[in-house]
Amino acid sequence: MTASQSAGRPRDEIASRALKDAALELVRAEGYKAVSIRAIVEAARVSRQTLYNRWQGKAELVLDAMFEEAAQSTPFPGSDPEIPMRDQLERFLGAVFEHMARDGDIIRSLIAAAQEDVGFREAFHTRFVHPRERIVTELLEVAQSRDELPADRDVAMLSTFVHGAFWYRLLTGQPLDETFAREIADSVFAV
Template sequence: MHAPPSTRPPGRPRDPAADRAILDTTLRLLIEQGYDAMSVDGVASAAGVGKSTIYRRYPGKRELVVAAISSIAASLEPPSDSGNTRDDLRAFVAQTFGVIRRDGVGFSMIGTLLVKERDEPALIQLFRTAVIGPRLAIAGGILRRGVERGEIRGDVPLDLVVQLFAGAFFARHLVGRPDDDAWLESVFDALWRGIAT
């Protein structure tokens, strides 16, 4: 004999605003306090939600941080193919470094994750897989289209181009110089001249 189907209504649906508050707060506290010092209690308090709200979504701190890091990549839509490689690459660079520059999120988070690499190697690996990997794939796709269209030289090592963009940005940050839009445009123009046909 089978039990009759349950007539109990489903639980309350998840609140997208609470989801966003939890993930944003997790990122902020990860940057401000570091992985070891931050706690689920602290995230709940700062996000204005109950601990049970977080634990219904994530079993613990590690899973919460993983979800927060993954949310960065999910928020970045790849630029559409405009038919002009320079414009597409410029849009990609502006979008990517806009996120890194926003409130110091990128620099601080990468620093925090690198510090934890020995104790929590899965965290930096997740960042590489969930955030860096997809961005590299998008950049590679834009550059390959440029080669196919004859806008970028075929002998250019495409991986190196992406590393040069990132390296210039992080070097500028390390020496404490402003990385405003004019500077970013000048770096982009210099690198574009080196790869364009």
């Protein structure tokens, strides 16, 4: 690697961070639809081409920024053998719901964008929806291996029910809170 190549790499990371931060700040303040690519690149102080070198457009940029932030603030369940999996599910859902309470409007806008753009729909599912589905399914598999959940329960279907419940509430504007997280965990682990 030449000196010029290594010098360029930090700038790429700085530009990417600036774009993600600007996108989230603007979208949270003004709403997804009201924010243009132009506004984002001006706030980030980079060129439009810099954005398009990394993302296909606004939806992918906002998705990546949200995914990165959510990954940092949401605890990964299943790692503590001392905590019952039912409690870990409730904690995980509580953290997810906290994120959705703050950014529910943005997530609803991304869902709408995914309906209009097949390529983005695939990216949204692959990078945002599927990882969360996998976390819940794995948590339930661990619960079965610990005999905290009956072996005859279909964990993939339970995971679908969990996600269906919160996506429905998100899309219909109903509360996503600690109480709902507890109710879901109680229902999943009810014998």
